Structure formats: C-alpha cells, structure tokens
Amino acid sequence: MRAISRVASPWCRVAVAALLICATSPARALESQVHGSAAQGYAWTDHNNAYGTSQNGSFDFFELNLNGSVQLAPGLLASGQLLMRDAGANDNGKLRVDYALLDYQFASGSWYNAGVRVGRVKNPFGLYNDTRDVIFARPGIQMPQSIYFDGQGLRRLLFSSDGAQLYGGLGLGEHYVSVVVSGSRRQTLTDDEERQLTGGVALPAHEHVTDYYLGRLQDEWNGGADRVAFSVLHAGLDIDPDAGSTVQGHIDFDNYVLSWRHDAARYSLSAEYIINRTKGWTSFAGDTDNLGDGFYVQGDYRLDPKWTLMARYDASYINRNDRDGSRYAASTGGDPHSRYARDLTLGLHWLPDQHWGVWGEWHHIIGSSTVPPLDNPTQPRASNWNMLLLMAGYRF
Template identity: 35%
Template sequence: MNRKRLIAALVASLWGSPTPAQSVWNDFQIHGFGAQAVLKTSDNRWFGDSDQTSFDFTELGVNASLRVLPELLVAGQVLARRAGGMSEGTPAIDYALADISLLDSPQHGVHVRLGRIKNPLGLYNETRDVPFTHPGIFLPQVVYFDRVRNLVLSSDGAALFGETTTDFGTFSGTLVYGQSLVDENVEWSYLNGNFPGDIAPDGNSWIGSAWFTSSSQRLKLGLSGAALALRFRPDRDVAWTLDSGTTDILYWIASAQYRAEDWSLTAEYAREPLQWRSYGPAFPDRKAVGEGYYVQATYRVRPPLQLMLTYQEGFADRQDREGNALSAATGGLAPAFSGFSKIWSLGLRWDIDEHWMVRAEYQHNEGTFILSPRENPDPDALAKYWNLFGLQVVFRF
C-alpha cells in the first residue's frame, strides 16, 4: 500500500462525490482550534528553552468531515504543531480516513476505516491533539509519551470497528493493521541519539482495543495495545555508525474512568516490553520492560472552573526502578534518575465560553525519564528535582 497516494485520494474525496451537491454539502462540517502555551521550568528543557521561559508550544488544527453517502463518511485533519526541539510546526496530515458502515442500528454497529487512522490507545490518544478533550495542558507523560508522539498517534492502513449495546452497557472493539509513523524523535528516544542512517518501521504494526461503557455512561473500562518493530538502516558512506538493528515494541494500556456530575477519577497503567537486537558492539543486545501509571482526579468547583490533581510514576525498566543498572550500563554517563519519573501535578481549567479556555498547571518532578534526549542531550546538565509551570490559552470554532 502506497500510503501517500492513499491519503491524497482520501483527502481529495472530500471535494467530490456522485451525490447531489445540495445533500452533500448539508452534511459537511468544518472545525478548528488553536492553542498557545508559555512554559517555565526550574531546570531541564521541556518544549523549548523552558528554563529561560518558552513560548514554543503551539498547536493549530483544522478538521473537516463529509457524509458522502449514508454508509460513507470521509474526514481529515491538518495539524501544525510546534513543540520545542521535537517539532517545528510544519503542517501535516493528522488523520485522513474513509469510514464505511457495514452495519448500523441502535444496538449494533460495524465499520471499516481506511487511510491514516488515529490509534485507539488508552482513553486519550485518539483525541490527544484537541486540547478541549483532556483535563490538563499535558497528558500524563508516563503513559502518553510526547517524545515519541507520532509513533503511537496514527497508522496508515485499515481498521475494523464494532460495537454492541445491551441493557448492561456498551461493548466495543477496534483492530488496526498498518504502518506506524516514525520521525527523528523515535531514534533519539529508543537509541538515545541521532546516528548516521535512518530508522523506519520494520513491517506493519497491529493495534487493538476493547472497551466497556456502563449504561449510565459513568464507568468506562478498557484494554488497548500495539505490537510493532523498528529497523535502523545505517548510512554506509560514513566511517562509523550503528549496525542494521531492530527494536521490538509491545505496548499496552489498561484504563479505568468513573465520571460523576461534578467530579471524575481516572487511572491508567501501561507496560512496554522492549528488545534491542543486532546494533553492534557499541549498542549491545538487551531487553527492558518500561512501565508507567497515573491516577487523576478532577472536580468542577463551578460550571466554568475545574480543578485537577494527578500523580504519576514511570520507569525505563520496571526491574530497575531506581535507575542504578541503567547508570552502571552507561559507565555513569546516564544519571540514575534518568531511569524514572515521579510527578505531582495540580491544574486549573477555566472554560470562559464555548470557544475559549484558559488552563494553568504546576508540576513537581523527581527524575527525568519523561524528558526528550533530543532537547536534553547533555546528561550532566540534568537536574533530578525540577518544577514546571505552564499557562495555556485555547480557542476553537
């Protein structure tokens, strides 16, 4: 499958169909959003020069959908995202898909989706780029890694989605088969550097999810995961680089959320078995099991004001929770605290009206596991304890 041709064809289909023009355009919708944040950290870099105050976290998105036929919906979104040294803000296709309804009734639904598809990972991955859909400025980083965001965000391929509604609740599931999106941040995160050569998907990936939502819509439980592999292709024209190696990734998330009228409680647990093979003597074969979890509570003080409290922990290897083995394996180059993160977050959200929102967030961090080595290439400059303050303004139409 040539994914560029497929995506171009799907986007082009937004502007033409055999259906009469009047009925088509009655079902056309377009929306958008913009978000700008200012960030300040006591130490370390988070989305730009945050230790000096950073304005380098900006998101601009436009999405559209069109029901071409009763059984066919096409939709897409273009996103420009600037995120410090991890993203320069170049507009890109966030998703572009055709949704074909095979069965659609009040109790049952079966759909096939083709194109660039948002991966159904966890509670927030499919909507992570729409700021109004999550409580804080940042999603919990020990589960939703912004440093490898594109790798888990979308896949180019096909998905099968089904759901059934009973008196007890709604059961749904999705299975996606396609190719992951890989950028330079993935190499920095999984190989801890930028080596001469390219990293790319090694074959296609599988992503799946299963969800239960109670009939009251208050309780939601889910299990989701992805299996994929990466291959490094070395540049043969340089004196030295890594060998042609592979990284195998199995990433899964268990999710639970309870929502009452004025408060909600959310918890997710993620585990990521990893295996590095055949990179050569400079990068020995090894295995690790990454782990992360968080608990988040929100409370609506008044209709427009919401408080958020989050605690999260993440580990590069669950068998090395203090990072000592990691530090020893690098000859002390990597500090032990780079193997874990423990974070308290307090946030305030103010929904001014249906179009405008302002958020403030404070974090106290122990450890630097969540940080991008691309933005923080010097391990000696890292601080174990650091604070983050962020303020974000969001608009949507």
C-alpha cells in the same frame, strides 16, 4: 500539500487561525462539518528544558488544527484534519495532515455497529490517544507521560498511522462493548523522531517502523459515565545502515495498557497502568530484553460549570525491576534518576464559554527519564525540577 517552513510559520499561524474563526455555515448545508481549534502555550522550568528553552520561559508551544467531514453516501464518511503544532524541538510547527480517512459503516442497528476505516487513521490506545489533538479533550495541557510519551516526541507516531482499521460495538443490557483494531505495515520516521528513539543521538543509519498494530477493547456503562479498557500496541523498529556504516538492528516494542474512568456530577476519576517490553538486538548495544512500567491517577473536581481543579500523580520506570536506577548506575556509571520519573501535578481549568478555555498546571518532578532529549542535547539533566505550563485555547 507542501510543508511550510519554520520561517514562514508565523504567517501560516495567522492564515490557519483565520480559517478556524471564519469557517461558515454553508459547509453544513452540504452535509459536512468543519471544526477547529487554536491554542497557545507557555512553559517555564527551573531545571531541564521542555517545549523549547523553558528555563528562560518559552512560548515555543502552540497548536492549530482545522478538521472536517463529508457524508459521501449512506454509511460512507470522509474526514481529515490539518495540523500545525510546535512543541520545542519535539515538533517543528510545519503544516501537515494529521489524519485523513474514509469510514465505511457496513453494519448498523439499534444495539450494534461495525465498520472499516482506511487512510491515515487515528490510533486507539488508552483513554485519550485518539482525542489528544484538541486541548479541550485532553486530561490536561500535558498528557500523562507514563502512558502517552509526550516528552519523547512520539505524538505523531502514536496519534495516527497509515493503514486500515476495523471497529465495532455491541449493546449488552446497560453495557456497550466496543473494539477497534488498526494495522500499518511500515512508517518512515523523520530525522527528529529517529534521534528521539536513540536518546538524541544521530546514528549513521535509517530507522523504519514496521508491523505497527494497535487494538483497544472497551466497556462503557451507566450512560458512558463508567469506562474500562484494555489496549495493546506492537511496533517493530528496523535500523538499516547508511552506506559504509555497520550500524544495524531490529527492536520490538510491546505495550499493554489497562484504563479506567468514572464521571460523576461534580468530579471525575481516571487511572491507567502500562507495561512496556523492549526486545531485540543492535550492533552497538547487543541484545536487549527490558520490561518497564508506569501509571497515573488523576482526579478532577468541578467547582462550578466554568472552573475545574485537577490533581494527578504520574510515575514511569524504564526497568520495573530497577525502579530507583541503582543497578543501572552500578553497571554503566550513568545517572540513576535517568531511569524513572515521578510527576505530581496540580492544575486549574477555566471555561468562560463554549469556545474559550484557559489552563494552568504546576508539575513537581523527581527523576529525568521524561526530559525531552532534543530540548536538552548537551546539558546535564537535573533529578528534581519544577515546570509551569499555561495555555489558552479557542474552538468552534
């Protein structure tokens, strides 16, 4: 499908929104399902830009998706989703295929199941990566930055990948243990994604993600009210020089995440911790071997079925042995606050009915490691800043 240009995107928004609202019941009669959602956001910051030029207030923040599935045969399902998403310079608002896959469940019983998916599959990672496409299923307007790298513009790469996926689950008493493993040999990056990975700098080279593997082992009990999970992600980055250039290299990224969630009648608690290792070599920076980490803790309290309060503390550190960035500043002269971010978030969520939702979040952030580089190409980054996010969404 031809990508829609940014100039034409307002008309595309209208067209896709019409599809979302006007999808009708005959699809269900064909043993298929059609769902979708539309959300418009607003961002304001007192320093640093996010989701566009937010220091002036930005509406450059929207999501539209239409997804469907068709049962082709017993055990064989086809599903996919079209997406339009704008998030400042991190996403361009063009229409694209978010995922499209065939799912064959070759084993199924009362206490077990197993299957394989091929195509552009959703990636298992942490608690929320494979549900981050819909605002109603996320832990907030903005995903926890320490785990899901929202500000780094890596949503497309993390959410889905072209390849194959094996999955299975086993009931053990009150517990349901599941495993999902995905693999993808090579992914081509967009120009913006290449610049995101190099901190906003355009290199005279092309970058490709190679040997991209993810896996998640999860245990659920108490009817799914309690969950723990362990996730692994490995990706290699090849830097191949353009003609006449000597810029080259290879970097491996390894991420390990521990996750926990507990749901009660009036409240929910969740927490995740990540260790990320970056190891490799480039012609412009030499050898690198760095260990970073991060975590968040979030609580949600349901005042009543329609209103929910949220509080989150989210912290990330590029180097876990230099959490305040002082060693980095001493050796490079750079800003120490560019090596960490600590985000205290307070939010309120209103669901007037099953179709509509309104969200509001206030972020107080110390540190600038999660400031989107493409939204801040030249200006110095502030170390102490605030962000207001608002979003209204519709789903069917």
